[in-house]
Amino acid sequence: MTNEAAVLSGGVRAEPGMRVYNQKLGMWVFLASEVMFFAGLIGAYVILRFGAGPWALPGIPLEEGGTPLNINLTAFNTFMLICSSVTMVKAYASIENGDQKGLRRFLLLTVLLGAAFVGVQIFEYMKLTEHGFLPHCTEELAAIVPNCHLFGSTFYTMTGFHGAHVSIGVLCLIFVSIKAFRGKYTQDNHGGVEVVGLYWHFVDLVWIILFTIVYLI
């Protein structure tokens, strides 16, 4: 096999053994470590929650021990993140076909949807803190929400770390978008789009799990 033949469609050189270019393999190894990071947070949440006793549940009024979280708003946010995943994968598919316009359009949409997700999360935090739902709840809220302090601490830890990941993802996407608008990616050289896409889809995947565990269960 010649060196030329070892170049993959992303325009980057395949490594012997894994037959995947270094940046992509590096991203997958990083994501594997991220799985363990979020598993640690979720594991801590599981033991704290099940050891704590009663918990605020959805579908029950707040006064009767229901959740202070706005599930409809977060469901909308989840929808936006799912939309950003499809725009990201369409950006990648576009450049694979040499469609520069498609790449720029879909990358821009992904940045906007990602930024909107962060914006809605900040809005959600502001509303929750206004109502006294903090890592250490106000006395009024603690009187009606079971295990409010524990709920608040675990909620802000998990969603906060995820929000930080989304924010970093948006910054990376802006960087990739600038490169795309400068015409740096081509049909034969678009490894950067694939690698940032992998990170972005992972962030979406983690949110899918967190949304269910934190908001719905």
Add this chain to the structure above:
Amino acid sequence: MSTSEDRSMESVEKKKKPNYYLIWFVLFALTVVEVAIAYLSGLPRTLLIAILLALAFWKATLVAMYYMHLKYERLRLILVATAPIPLVIILILGVLLEYAQ
């Protein structure tokens, strides 16, 4: 590297891509179902948790398989990507056992 490997790599690269919009629609529909189920108070709590977790893992699998293209990757990369899953299971089972004690 052998020529047959080159050909196999080429075939992986050129494999037909999935319908991304269809996957998006399934993810959206499953989210709607999840939220609707969470509001149902008639279901036993354990069953409700089991259904919601199953739906969440179904959605996560769809994202990993089709958007992250794991379905179209070589086995060796799939192994790297899925390596932490047994560790996650051990971790979660471990903390659940801790709770049980």
